[in-house]
Amino acid sequence: MKVSERIAKLRALMAEKGIDAYVVPTADFHQSEYVGEHFKARKYITGFSGSYGTAVICQDDAGLWTDGRYFFQATNELEGSGVRLMKMFVGDTPSVTEYLADKIPEGGKVGFDGRVLSMDEGKEYEDALSSKNISIDYEEDLIDQIWEDRPPLSDKPAFFLEEKYSGESSAHKLERVRKIMKDNGATVHIIASLDDTGWLLNVRGDDIDFFPLLLSYSIVRMDGVDLYVDETKLNDRILEEFKKVNVTLHPYNDIYEDIKKLDASETALIDPMKMNYALYKNIPCKIAEAANPTILMKAMKNDVELENIKEAHIKDGIAITKFMYWIKTRYDKEDITELSSADKLTSLRAAQEGYIRDSFEPLCAFADHAAMMHYSPSKETDVVLKEGAMFLNDTGGGYYEGSTDITRTFILGSIDQDMKKYFTAVVRAMMNLSRANFLYGCHGYNLDVLVRQPIWDLNIDFQCGSGHGVGYLGNVHEPPTGFRWYVVPSKNEHHQLEEGMVITDEPGIYEDGKFGIRIENEFIVRKGELNKYGQFMHFETITFAPIDLDGIDPEEMTKSEREWLNNYHKDVYEKIGPHLTDEEREWLKEYTRAI
Incomplete structure (x- = not known):
């Protein structure tokens, strides 16, 4: 129909x-x-x-x-x-x-x-x-x-995330959650969000597009956990781990009736932004409203997760760099399309050890398609890459070591001076935020002007946030922190920047019917100097892949900006170069040269 x-x-x-x-x-x-x-x-x-x-x-x-x-x-x-x-x-x-x-x-x-x-x-x-x-x-x-031919619910198997990846046992996570439950006067905590249950029980699945999550609900009690899930998805290892923390299994959809059986004397901790309306309407007991404790816990990555995530970014940087080499050296010799390029990049990521799947739908947009910020090609819209335009590539990989999100815009052939000015402004904007030094207590909206200023100076803006938190094999857009100049309550990006958070930095310029430019790195929030003025904070960049120098006009950059880019490219060559072929490495040397 x-x-x-x-x-x-x-x-x-x-x-x-x-x-x-x-x-x-x-x-x-x-x-x-x-x-x-x-x-x-x-x-x-x-x-x-x-x-x-x-x-x-x-x-x-x-x-x-x-x-x-x-x-x-x-x-x-x-x-x-x-x-x-x-x-x-x-x-x-x-x-x-x-x-x-x-x-x-x-x-x-x-x-x-x-x-x-x-x-x-x-x-x-x-x-x-x-x-x-x-x-x-x-x-x-x-x-x-x-919907007569509606697809059924997923029946794909789940997997357990070992502690060498998660860095923390479910038992310890539950202990932390129960403390916050007590602080809120709650005796039960109802969790409907998939990434929160997945993080809490160190279990992942294959039930939704791209994010490795398991369709489930959980009710955390002081002495155990009721998990509502299709039990056929769970293997022996998962069941063994669940026994250690007293997880009781129930059919997935039974929660809507079971929730009605909560004793009136109970107090249920629920997150109004993370619970569906029907489930809420079925709760018969007193309610304590607060953010799921797991949201902030999982956003502040532990040391094991951070080291793993940095390793995932090296793997991803290898794939992206090989991809850039392939695009830049082959687009004028064969028909490469938006869709075939996405397939190529997925194959390069899949060649990396520990790869699970792409972390979100590949956004591969040539020329005017890139003006649509989140355009994803289809068979109906697919086009061949040609000389004289830009190719925006916003993609990510999911590895056991973590999830990645990176955007690079490639120059195919040559572009005019105005496009170079815009491209350089976007790179400068990304660098501005990367280099921030700020006091603890700042929120994303305190710093957003840093990333927008070079673009606002052109009397241009982009109608989206400048960055978002990234989950560890969870949601690639992870609350509760992000960058935008105004507050959107539904985005749940209102928390101050905390040590260990992993966040993207992704400014852009988009001109309808013409082109789109976005450059995106990720960084970790780190503590800096502590002095009489307070605790200073900064960002550690963890994304390593070339920024296309064919789009850069050095005259548009300050000396310190050129130094930052040169140092960044030096790191890219040192970290990624050893993993490339001789031809790729020689090419990378040229595309990470000092300007």
């Missing part, structure tokens, strides 16, 4: 049930960023394939809310669907709840599957719609009723 036909079927079902508007977010039951094929309901009903957005279907209107990363992509993909693009955070575009409050008549009804909305979102709907006595039906999965 075409998208318009699917919407027609949904509207007929809505009419039967007296629903005036049906909301379809981009989520599974765990508010995961990427979701398995079974959960791609928003893509099914709109045709929009981006990783972020919410659809609202009414009888006489339909809208897709997404942010600046996807405006260009959404415009193309929604064409002919009858779904309007609603540009979030732009002009007078109403939020989803504002739209519903205005659109739905007095005494009307809004429906959604409460399992795919967060608790906070559900409560926002309640608050926004109550003044018009608009009711909410959160127990209707209408998409499931019209």
Whole structure:
């Protein structure tokens, strides 16, 4: 069926049930960023394939809310669907709840599957719609009723993450979590987010796209853990480790009934941003609301994790450097496309020991495609790389040693002076943040101006954050810290910078219909000098791959900026060079030369 036909079927079902508007977010039951094929309901009903957005279907209107990363992509993909693009955070575009409050008549009804909305979102709907006595039906999965060939839930096996990778036993992690439970007066802690349960129990899976996570819920008690999961995915090693920390297994979907059986005398610690609305509505006991303790714990990597992550970045740097050599020396001799280049890079990563899978969907964008910040090629949009333009490559690898996220923009042939000016500004912006020295207590929004200044100086901005936390075989976009100049509560990037956090630094310039430039490194937050002014902090860069000197105009850089880039490239050559062929190494010497 075409998208318009699917919407027609949904509207007929809505009419039967007296629903005036049906909301379809981009989520599974765990508010995961990427979701398995079974959960791609928003893509099914709109045709929009981006990783972020919410659809609202009414009888006489339909809208897709997404942010600046996807405006260009959404415009193309929604064409002919009858779904309007609603540009979030732009002009007078109403939020989803504002739209519903205005659109739905007095005494009307809004429906959604409460399992795919967060608790906070559900409560926002309640608050926004109550003044018009608009009711909410959160127990209707209408998409499931019209999606005839809907893919089943994943049945792929899980694996245990050894302590040589995790750096901490589940027993010790549970001890730390239970202390915070006590501090909050809680007797149970309900966890619905996959990365939090995975981190806590040192278990990973293969149930959603790219992120190696296991579909599960957990209830942490003072004397054990109730884990809701498909037991057939668990091997003997996992079961053996679970016995050590008194994990009791239950069928995956049983949590919705079991949660109703909590004793009224209990107090449940829950994270309103990490729990779905349906689960929240079933809790019968007192509730203590706070961030999942595991969020900050897993963001502050331990020494074992950090050493592993640095090793993962060396492996990734080898793959990226080989890839850059391949692109730069072959694009004009054979037909290399966006898709074939993505496959090539995946194969280079797969050749590295400990590789598991890509850490997110490869974003390989040539020329004007790169103006769409998060464009990912498809068979319909794939193009051949040609001379005289730029090729943006935002990808990552998942290794047992950790996850990576790197962006490089390659120059194919030659580009004009204006493009070089923009390219150099992006590199300078990335360096500005990398070199920051700051006092402990700073948040990402305190430092974001450093990364944007060289781009703002051109009276240009980019409509997304400047960086995000990176999980260890978890979510590649990991809260609670990131860089942006304004606060977006739903992004959960409001925590101060802590030692051991791993964060990206990824400024860019994007000109619709022309080009896109992004350069991205990762760094570790480190302690610096402690003196009478306080604890100073800085960043340790851990990404090592060449920045294409063909796009650099040295005249646009200060002496200290040139020194930083030269020193960085010296490190790239020393760390990556020994792992290359003689030809690749000679090429790398030229592309890491001092300027």
